[in-house]
Amino acid sequence: MKNIKFEITHESTDTNARCGILKTLHGDVETPIFMPVGTLATVKFLSVEEIKAIGSGIILSNTYHLWLRPGSDIIEKAGGVHKFMNYDGPMLTDSGGFQVFSLADNREIKEEGVTFRSHLNGDKLFLSPEKAIQIQNQIGADIIMSLDECIHYPAKHDYVKESVDRTLRWAKRGKETHSRSDQALFGIVQGGEYEDLREYCAKELVKMDFDGYSIGGTSVGEDKETMYKMVDYSIKHLPHDKPRYLMGVGAVNDILEGIERGVDMFDCVLPTRIARHGTLITSQGRINIKRNIYKDDFTSLDPNCDCYTCQNYTKAYLNHLYRSKEGLGDRLCSIHNLRFLIKLVENARIAIKENKFKEYKEKIYSEYKFDERGF
RNA sequence: GGAGAAGUAGCGAAGUGGCUAAACGCGGCUGACUGUAACUCAGCUCCCUUCGGGUUCGGUGGUUCGAAUCCGCCCUUCUCCA
Numbered sequence: 001m002k003n004i005k006f007e008i009t010h011e012s013t014d015t016n017a018r019c020g021i022l023k024t025l026h027g028d029v030e031t032p033i034f035m036p037v038g039t040l041a042t043v044k045f046l047s048v049e050e051i052k053a054i055g056s057g058i059i060l061s062n063t064y065h066l067w068l069r070p071g072s073d074i075i076e077k078a079g080g081v082h083k084f085m086n087y088d089g090p091m092l093t094d095s096g097g098f099q100v101f102s103l104a105d106n107r108e109i110k111e112e113g114v115t116f117r118s119h120l121n122g123d124k125l126f127l128s129p130e131k132a133i134q135i136q137n138q139i140g141a142d143i144i145m146s147l148d149e150c151i152h153y154p155a156k157h158d159y160v161k162e163s164v165d166r167t168l169r170w171a172k173r174g175k176e177t178h179s180r181s182d183q184a185l186f187g188i189v190q191g192g193e194y195e196d197l198r199e200y201c202a203k204e205l206v207k208m209d210f211d212g213y214s215i216g217g218t219s220v221g222e223d224k225e226t227m228y229k230m231v232d233y234s235i236k237h238l239p240h241d242k243p244r245y246l247m248g249v250g251a252v253n254d255i256l257e258g259i260e261r262g263v264d265m266f267d268c269v270l271p272t273r274i275a276r277h278g279t280l281i282t283s284q285g286r287i288n289i290k291r292n293i294y295k296d297d298f299t300s301l302d303p304n305c306d307c308y309t310c311q312n313y314t315k316a317y318l319n320h321l322y323r324s325k326e327g328l329g330d331r332l333c334s335i336h337n338l339r340f341l342i343k344l345v346e347n348a349r350i351a352i353k354e355n356k357f358k359e360y361k362e363k364i365y366s367e368y369k370f371d372e373r374g375f
Numbered sequence: 376g377g378a379g380a381a382g383u384a385g386c387g388a389a390g391u392g393g394c395u396a397a398a399c400g401c402g403g404c405u406g407a408c409u410g411u412a413a414c415u416c417a418g419c420u421c422c423c424u425u426c427g428g429g430u431u432c433g434g435u436g437g438u439u440c441g442a443a444u445c446c447g448c449c450c451u452u453c454u455c456c457a
Contacts (some may be wrong), residue, residue: 037411044411092410098411118412145391268409274409277413277414277415278414307391
């Protein structure tokens, strides 16, 4: 049984952007795609029905977090993560590699794997590339990731080289461990901001022949221009006919820049996290709905948005929900932010098919007011 | 009418001679957030301001080198008894 199939349906003539279909056993996903993050087998605050209603084609979950709670055995016993959370669409799991980065205070990296201190109770945990795959086999997502080391920025060339070599050995070990033919396995390109290391890592991964390739180690503190270079350096050496996934990227301009460079998949916690913190992404830029000026603003968030929130609620009401710390606000704003990005990418697909992606990007940029840092 | 208790910044509440423009919490304002330890975190919140300065702790008059803190009187609120 073939795990996934990727078909390129259109290549834009004005940029490197392309459209495709990712066929999984839980349904087809049109690319480019933005994937909402549901770390603990839940996109925070949203029901599966709501996730589907916003047009989400595929969602993410996380190996490290599900391993700790409820435990991958429980998920396996439930019949896999799809059944566990009552979701029948495509799903992807991250390997725990990002937690090697984000829980850096509590871990030690060795050739064999990573020793963690559980962020929940301090338990000593050991995650190896084999273990990361075994857990993901138990969880049962359609697409799974190799364990990688996501490196801080900036990092010295020597260290990055050493780390990339280890990530490559981990990728190989993970691939040899992978036992489920119904799950696609992606390798992850690292290499920091160094062109030679990105190239080296990409080429070595391609030799191992993964089902798809992720670009990792971005949005870890570098400026945007550097990040785009990291993408350029990596993507250049990836096979044309395999999906490319830019991990952890979800700012409006970053998605558009990624698509322009030939990225097929994105995921990011940004839309859901900032939604919970009261920040909303609109076609005119970000707004903070908690601000006083929205207290009696009875217009909708974004006149151009077709989401449930914009169709039914006013800024004044959302402002009230946040001031009152009512969870409905977090939910409604998460729906909006996710729908905004999903729609952004849906329209990008249309533009690509018409060979007008560049024009599309420029139109978005002309309306969207970025702050001085580019968000 | 009598007996107690209390009045501190928008609110609640510490402080009971100098280290106090006054802890802390709430409320308010602003900002951050990119493969989720995040319904979180950071800053500001008497007035003018860059340093710095100016007015504060119910009112008023004292004591003291120095008072939100001690004393007198006045005002207000609460509780209990008649």
